[in-house]
Amino acid sequence: MPNYRYKVMNQNGERLEGTYTANTKEDVMAMIRTNNYYPLKIEEIVEGTKIELNSFTKVKVKDIAIFCRQFYTMLNAGATITRCLNVLGQQVPNKKLRESIVQIDESVRKGLTLSQAMKKEERVFPELLTNMVEAGEVSGNLDLIMLRMATHYEKENKLNNKIRGAMNYPIILAFLSITIVTFILTFVMPTFVGMFQSSGVELPLPTKILLSISSTIRTKWPIIILIILGIVFGLKYYFKTESGQLFTSKMKLKIPIVKGMNEKIIVTRFTRTLSTVLYSGITLIQGIQVVSKVIGNKVAEHKLLEVKDQLIKGIGLSEPLKDTGIFPPMLYSMVKIGEESGSLDDILDKTADFYDEELDAAVQQLTSILEPVMILIMGVIIGFIIISIALPMFDMANTVK
Secondary structure (H helix, E strand, O other), X not given: OOEEEEEEEOOOXXXXXXXXXXXXXXXXXXXXXXXXXXXXXXXXXXXXXXXXXXXXXXXXXXXXXHHHHHHXXXXXXXXXXXXXXXXXXXXXXXXXXXXXXHHHHHHHHOXXXXXXXXXXXXXXXXXXXXXXXXXXXXXXXXXXXXXXXXXXXXXXXXXXXXXXXXXXXXXXXXXXXXXXXXXXXXXXOHHHHHHXXXXXXXXXXXXHHHHHHHHHHHHOHHHHHHHHHXXXXXXXXXXXXXXXXXXXXXXXXXXXXXXXXXXXXXXXXXXXXXXXXXXXXXXXXXHHHHHHHHOOOHHHHHHHHHHHHHHHOOOOOHHHHHHHOOOOHHHHHHHHHHHHHOOHHHHHHHHHXXXXXXXXXXXXXXXXXXXXXXXXXXXXXXXXXXXXXXXHHHHHHHHHO
């Protein structure tokens, strides 16, 4: 069936827009009249005629956090779900998320529950959020669930910012180093080539290597760019595959310089997310299943699925966590206390706060280590270039004497 884009005005004089799948324009008009809207414009979307810019727009964790926070605020103020969706469909900053909310609003008006409508927009809304909304609908505390999810995604966004902050400096320094070296080899080195060739001095090995690299970059740069692009896209594709994700997950837990930080990221996400899902009334087995998908590490995901199998057999959570070998002793000790006291969600939440602080320290430590390492690598490269240029110049000076 064709899709139609429409613009309407509601009873409050507010302009709304969205898309609707129907056989004819008359069906769209019927939908508009059913919702007591005044039609302004209806047009059929012709597939393939133009590319929507918002199709490349990414819905970030921060956008989801804003959505949950605003949804809770309106629910708490007494607004209906459809009213919340109507308002959010107009004012959410992210266009892709805004259009998705409009689609959810239409589905809810047709009789679907909020969670069912959100599941239809699975490319935008995380599975964790839709599962939590479903639990909130069953328990009748959707507003509290939205508050909890707003806090969860705000902290997840803060965690992502910490990780990006730790990697920004070395990435920028690496980019500058590559740019400087490329500039020297492309524009500076050619000025010395004629001098070295006319001197008749036997060039040392480092200088020969440097001149060869410089000549290759200047004469074969299109091929080099194509090779680099091929490698980049090839690795990007590989890292999206199951085996590629598993490989990077293993490396994150083996490389000493990043191992500590990644272990704390896993613990923080595990404790925070499991605390959130248990608070909503989801069972522990279902909770482990949900948490395994958002943990962000394939090794940890497989280990948690093993933990779930142990839980199904009737074993408690603390012992299977201990057997995974990827969680610190403090975690399964706290989990055991939570199981014995019957307040596992609260204990996990407090543990997550503790590991948030530990992660801050790990990020600062990683940054303090990467800074001198990157400077040292850059110094070695620049030093090699200077020595390669200086050695034949000393030989030339000796020859003149």
